[in-house]
Amino acid sequence: MSIFYGSGTALITPFTQSGVNYDTLKKLIEFQIKNGTKALVICGTTGEPPTMTTEEKHEVMQFAIKTVNKRIPVICGTGGNCTKNVVESSVYAESIGADALLVVTPYYNKCTQNGLIQYYQTVSDNVSIPIIAYNVPSRTGVNILPDTAKNMCGIKNLKAIKEAAGNLEQLKKLFEAVEGKLDIYSGDDKLNYKTLELGGAGVISVVSNVLPDVVNKVCSEFKNGNVLKAEQIHNTLSEITDALFIEVNPIPVKTALNLMGFECGKLRAPLTEMEEDNKKVLISELKKWNLI
Numbered sequence: 001m002s003i004f005y006g007s008g009t010a011l012i013t014p015f016t017q018s019g020v021n022y023d024t025l026k027k028l029i030e031f032q033i034k035n036g037t038k039a040l041v042i043c044g045t046t047g048e049p050p051t052m053t054t055e056e057k058h059e060v061m062q063f064a065i066k067t068v069n070k071r072i073p074v075i076c077g078t079g080g081n082c083t084k085n086v087v088e089s090s091v092y093a094e095s096i097g098a099d100a101l102l103v104v105t106p107y108y109n110k111c112t113q114n115g116l117i118q119y120y121q122t123v124s125d126n127v128s129i130p131i132i133a134y135n136v137p138s139r140t141g142v143n144i145l146p147d148t149a150k151n152m153c154g155i156k157n158l159k160a161i162k163e164a165a166g167n168l169e170q171l172k173k174l175f176e177a178v179e180g181k182l183d184i185y186s187g188d189d190k191l192n193y194k195t196l197e198l199g200g201a202g203v204i205s206v207v208s209n210v211l212p213d214v215v216n217k218v219c220s221e222f223k224n225g226n227v228l229k230a231e232q233i234h235n236t237l238s239e240i241t242d243a244l245f246i247e248v249n250p251i252p253v254k255t256a257l258n259l260m261g262f263e264c265g266k267l268r269a270p271l272t273e274m275e276e277d278n279k280k281v282l283i284s285e286l287k288k289w290n291l292i
Contacts, residue, residue, distance in 0.1 A: 079104030
């Protein structure tokens with residue numbers, strides 16, 4: 001059974017000058033659910049967890065789980081580069097009611113392919129809720145190769161991979177390697193439709209922070225057999241997707257939500273405010289969609 005099918009959102013974390021803006025976080029959660037989002041990822045890359053304290057991350061997870069109140073799955077980001085800390089965070093997320101975990105590959109210190117298998121096995125041995133392995137080599141320097149994914153299929157609680165390598169050929173080989181034993185979620189908005197076409201269970205999207213209804217429509221139309229319509233809708237998102245990745249994520253998407261009237265606050269250093277020329281491009285695309 002899949003953790004979810006369709007469009008999941010990698011949610012931003014709204015900040016005040018001194019902490020987290022929970023009033024805005026509640027508004028963002030309700031905005032997502034109202035517009036058809038099927039799952040929320042809390043404290044994923046888009047949520048800026050490297051700049052949050054452990055206490056902040058725990059509080060945000062608790063708040064999101066309580067606010068969602070089982071209406072859709074809440075998936076908590078607990079990955080890192082210290083396996084002991086990852087296990088502790090994962091156990092905590094399960095204890096407060098998380099529906100699943102998003103566990104990114106170890107970054108900076110990295111590891112071998114065998115190390116990846118041991119890493120996910122260790123997390124699985126300590127929890128009983130589903131785990132999504134998150135493959136994003138452009139950020140981590142570690143790539144879950146298709147053959148490794150095949151060997152990970154036997155890990156008890158590992159149920160899916162969020163694939164964000166941005167490589168269509170690797171994506172195809174990944175589907176062949178896991179043979180349906182793991183769900184595959186797109187972690188690259190540009191490859192959302194291709195992932196569905198290859199048999200993906202859905203997407204974990206950045207773009208859906210601002211257009212949850214449209215990203216959800218791509219998935220729902222595809223599921224209903226309207227594949228041409230799904231592809232057409234996906235293609236209409238091309239230019240705004242480019243704008244939302246014109247600088248490193250989540251700089252543009254958080255800027256976009258602020259422009260849309262959500263009080264999300266500033267990005268935390270080392271992330272900076274958008275450069276003016278790039279911001280003009282983003283504003284132009286938001287206006288095309290009548291978002292501002």
